[in-house]
Amino acid sequence: MGESVAEATLTAWLKEVGDTIEADEPVLEIATDKVDSEVPSEVDGVLVEKLFEVDAVIQVGQTIAIIEVDGDDAPASTPEPAQETAAPAEAAAVEETVTTAQAVVAPAQISNDGDRFYSPLVKNIAQTEGISQSELDAIPGSGLEGRVTKNDIMAYLKSRGTAAATPAAKPAAPAAAPAEKKPAAKAAPVSVNGEDEVIEMTRMGKLIAHHMRASVETSAHVQSFVEVDVTNIWNWRNKVKKSFEAREGEKITFTPIFMEAVAKALRDFPMMNIQVDGDRIIKKKNVNLGMAAALPDGNLIVPVIKNADQLNLVGMTKAVNDLAGRARNNALKPDEIQDGTYTVTNVGTFGSVMGTPIINQPQVGILALGAIRKVPAVIETPEGDFIGIRHKMFLSHSYDHRVVNGALGGMFVKRVAEYLEAWDTNREI
Numbered sequence: 001m002g003e004s005v006a007e008a009t010l011t012a013w014l015k016e017v018g019d020t021i022e023a024d025e026p027v028l029e030i031a032t033d034k035v036d037s038e039v040p041s042e043v044d045g046v047l048v049e050k051l052f053e054v055d056a057v058i059q060v061g062q063t064i065a066i067i068e069v070d071g072d073d074a075p076a077s078t079p080e081p082a083q084e085t086a087a088p089a090e091a092a093a094v095e096e097t098v099t100t101a102q103a104v105v106a107p108a109q110i111s112n113d114g115d116r117f118y119s120p121l122v123k124n125i126a127q128t129e130g131i132s133q134s135e136l137d138a139i140p141g142s143g144l145e146g147r148v149t150k151n152d153i154m155a156y157l158k159s160r161g162t163a164a165a166t167p168a169a170k171p172a173a174p175a176a177a178p179a180e181k182k183p184a185a186k187a188a189p190v191s192v193n194g195e196d197e198v199i200e201m202t203r204m205g206k207l208i209a210h211h212m213r214a215s216v217e218t219s220a221h222v223q224s225f226v227e228v229d230v231t232n233i234w235n236w237r238n239k240v241k242k243s244f245e246a247r248e249g250e251k252i253t254f255t256p257i258f259m260e261a262v263a264k265a266l267r268d269f270p271m272m273n274i275q276v277d278g279d280r281i282i283k284k285k286n287v288n289l290g291m292a293a294a295l296p297d298g299n300l301i302v303p304v305i306k307n308a309d310q311l312n313l314v315g316m317t318k319a320v321n322d323l324a325g326r327a328r329n330n331a332l333k334p335d336e337i338q339d340g341t342y343t344v345t346n347v348g349t350f351g352s353v354m355g356t357p358i359i360n361q362p363q364v365g366i367l368a369l370g371a372i373r374k375v376p377a378v379i380e381t382p383e384g385d386f387i388g389i390r391h392k393m394f395l396s397h398s399y400d401h402r403v404v405n406g407a408l409g410g411m412f413v414k415r416v417a418e419y420l421e422a423w424d425t426n427r428e429i
Helices: 079-085 088-108 120-129 133-138 150-160 166-176 178-185 203-218 231-248 254-268 313-328 406-421
Strands: 007-013 026-032 035-040 045-050 057-059 065-068 221-229 274-277 280-283 289-291 342-345 365-369 373-381 384-400
Touching: 057 120, 120 133, 120 150, 221 406, 231 254, 231 313, 231 384, 254 289, 254 313, 254 342, 254 365, 254 406, 289 313, 365 406, 384 406
Parallel strands: 289 342, 342 365
Antiparallel strands: 007 026, 007 057, 026 035, 045 065, 221 384, 274 280, 365 384, 373 384
16 A cells, blocks of 8 residues: 555445455555555455445555455355364353453444545444543534544544543533534535436545645645746757657657756755645655646546656656556556646646646645747847747746745746746756
8 A cells, every 4th residue: 555555435345245256356445545446365265254344534554345255265264164173162252252351342333324424434442442422422523524533533542541631621611613614614505407317426535625625725725936937948859759759659748848847946946846844844855746636537646756856857758658647547546646736737738828726735846847839939039029939937926925925936837937938948857
């Protein structure tokens, strides 16, 4: 799953109990944030038990299913003999342990019958720790629509033993919590008649909607715009694109050229390569560039080029083409959309001249690349000024004004523009 991935949601079982499974054959599908992945079997055998249902949140390292395999060491051949040879005292101890465990857990069964939804992970923690339904209902939630998150319930458990009156005091908190105001902030009800088509949002669509709203509520978005003359880059690419494709077996687009300039600028302005953690600023050592890519269904995904500042233009081109191609084919791995420190999105692909993109949390900046257009422009020469046709584009920089002031945000995007305008038309790759 990758070191940065801690949990995933089970989205679909591809096999049923009793089905024969071959090694490397997909058994189920999981989802982490925006990436869906298949989980293959490591052995040949028969699926005998599913340990999680669809939509369950599973921690990395947990067992998902039991597969019976052939052979002398097959688990299915051992249970009955083991039970027959077990000592009576040992069996009694096991029975007593199971009975005790059931007695503790039974009162803490959690349901979603009320007005609040609890994820499988939160319910499991509540049942394991013996938290009652009424206690859980009284915990203020910091998640979407006031839902209780893992951090909320873990924080409650830490304070639970220090104050016996904590459960009784909790109900007062929601009255002052922002969650109580959310129903009033909802849009007016939408009327639907027989001529309208109702389309359910996809899982990814719901995630994107949540992330976008959370980003706007978290960061103070400010934008700076710079117009860039990319005529030299335009002409240079036209000159080398055929020889590059013949040599490397793939096309060179404008995107890796822009990504290279952004990576250089982030090295020049390391305080743009930061993240906010409460009242702390985390200055990231690695420059990991996120690259927004369009999917066939219209959604966007942001694969990450790790250590982008260490790649030459050939390496950057190959990384961009590889991630963009696998994003379109839904073949990205969960770890390949993690740990980005800055994001670039090409709104010019859709004909937009400029845009005001929303920051990809917990980053503090995102750069939108506008469409390249031929425009009349003033050309300054030693002999005087002339009007000529130039290839120009806009760079739109959105940044978090909580930690990035206008000077830094403006100087950063200006530095990107300077790298692009200073392009060497004789550059060899």
